[in-house]
Amino acid sequence: GACLGRIVGQASYDMVTAMSWRNDWVDPGLFAFIGAGAFFGGVSRLTISLTVIMLELTGSLTHLLPLMTAVMTAKWIADLFTHPLYHALLEVKCIPFLDSKPVLDKLDLFTVRHVMASPVVTVCVKEAVKNIIA
Secondary structure (H helix, E strand, O other): OHHHHHHHHHHHHHHHHHOOOOOOOOOHHHHHHHHHHHHHHHHHOOOHHHHHHHHHHHOOHHHHHHHHHHHHHHHHHHHHHOOOHHHHHHHHOOOOOOOOOOOOOOHHHOOHHHHOOOOOOOOOOOOOHHHHHO
16 A cells, blocks of 8 residues: 555656646655555555554644545445455354344344243342352
8 A cells, every 4th residue: 555655656746846846745655654544444444543543653633634535435445345354354264243133133022021920030139149049
């Protein structure tokens, strides 16, 4: 990400200089910084936390808008094509990924009357283990 950003920044600087325009606003290092943030944002899908961490590196809020725009654009484009890196790592390690919708969709058919016992059993705040087990 940083290498591609630096290449774009250097090409922009060379193009602006060749056209005899003011080139004080073109900083190839800033392009590299934004490219690195966009690349990591696209891979990891971290947005706000990544932007805050990257801004902590510079200590300046002047780069907030271009960095946030690049990170969010990279995240949206990556979401169109594939799932996040961390989901892929879960699949590689065979760790089940929970769906956003609950599997138990028939709980609304039950009322408390179906699951409660009579007489009601209570436990005191301070209870001995032998009374609970018995």
